[in-house]
Structure formats: C-alpha cells, structure tokens
Amino acid sequence: MIAFANPQPEELTVSQLPSSGGLNASHTPEQIRRNRLIFLAVLLVLAGLVTFSALGPYDTKDQSAKLKPGDCFQNTGTKENAKAEKLDCTDPHADYKVLKMDKDAVVDTFACSDVPDTTGSLTQVAAKEWFVVCFKENDEKGKN
Template identity: 70%
Template sequence: MSQVPPLGGLNASYTSAQIRRNRLILLGVVLVLAGLVAFWAFGPHDAKDQSATLKAGDCFQNLGTDKEARIKKLGCTDPHADYKVLKMDKDAVVDTLSCSDAPGTTGSLTQSSPGHWFVVCFENNDDKGR
C-alpha cells in the first residue's frame, strides 16, 4: 500500500541553516519596506515652501510654477513680493468655495498632503517696492 505524504509542515530537504537564511532574507525585506514607508511619511520635505505659514496680510513670491507652487514669505514692500494673502483657510479643500467671501481675490493656492489641507486666497501686491 502506498503512503500519502503529510500536507504542510517543513520539507525535510531544507536544512536548518537554509531555513535561518530564508528567515533573515524575509526579515531584511520587511525592514527595508518599513524604512521606505517611514522615510516617505516622516522624511524631509521641501523645507523651502512656506505656504503653510501664511496668514492674512502676509506677502509672498511663488518660486515654483502654477501647478507646483513653492512659496517664499516676504515683507510686503519687498520688490519680489508679488502677492498678498487675503485669507488662509486651514479647513478648506475647494478654493472656489473658500475664496468666494474674500473680495479682491485674484488667485488661490490649494495645498494638500496627508492629513493637511488648506487654501490661500490672494491678490496682487500693490505695496511691493515701496
């Protein structure tokens, strides 16, 4: 009569050294993935973007593009301060709704990152260079 091999369990063809090596490889892969996730979540972000620090009355220059803004906060009389903040809404997601009650708005900036959304309503800075 033939015997059916048992299901599951360790295969007798693996030595304890091979099992230990495979576990170490698996552990290494898990640690690398955990490190990548941690770096993405807590790693350095563009520290030059100061958009989150803006408040009504502040002036700024956009060093980036319209699609990828990089804000530098400046004094309103600085010749490079192109825009003046009319409203900073830290609870907003949609700029058209948030800026509808800020008269004189000529543009808006919407920033989003995990757990952090805000809208900045601004106008052209008429005080620059004074």
C-alpha cells in the same frame, strides 16, 4: 659498509609563516599612504553630503502653510507646483498679498468666493494637512 643519508629538516623563516591577519608585508609604504588618502577622501565626501543634507538650501522650501492674512509672498515654484516664499510686503519680489488662510478648506472656489479683491488662490491637499490661501496682487510691492 652501508651509509644512510641523514636528511636535515627544513628550516622555516618568518616570511614563510602564515599571516596572522596583521599588516601584509606585501604592501609598500606608498600603497598604504595612497589607501589612507582614498579613505580620507571618501570620509570627507560623506561628511560633506551629511552636512549639505542637514544645512541644505532652505530657500527652496515651501512656506505656504505658515502664511497668514496680511503676509506677502513670491511663488518660487511653478503654477502647477507652487512654493511660497514669505517676504516683506515692500520687497520688490513680493508679488502677492494673503487675504485669507483657510485651514479647513479643500476647494479654492468655495473658500475664496466670499473674499473681496481675490485674484488667485493656492491650494494644498495632502495626507497630513490641507488648506487654501486666497490672495491678491501686492500693491505695496517695491514701496519704501
């Protein structure tokens, strides 16, 4: 008599099935918690950067285009890259007083030559806007 061995089919368990794209069972709860904290930290940093860029330091912006005769200002930039901060004329930091604002001028020598008491000028030449501000030293500085 001949006996044949009847092989039994292999049984599959759930852990042997291919992943369906859901949570990977190999991640521990600690790893999932850590990944969530990293994601939250990145999200907070991005939110902070967006907020800073939207509400950033406005004191560094140049206000020279908004100056009018009679206004006083302080140069918060350099001599080569001036940035005017408009101040009250009695402010101790208000170094200069505007005598003339010429929105059509490009050359300060011509724009300020006819303005008495001018001690300096601020010139901006840009693609969108150019102007010359003629000013003098502020004699009201620090007076109340």
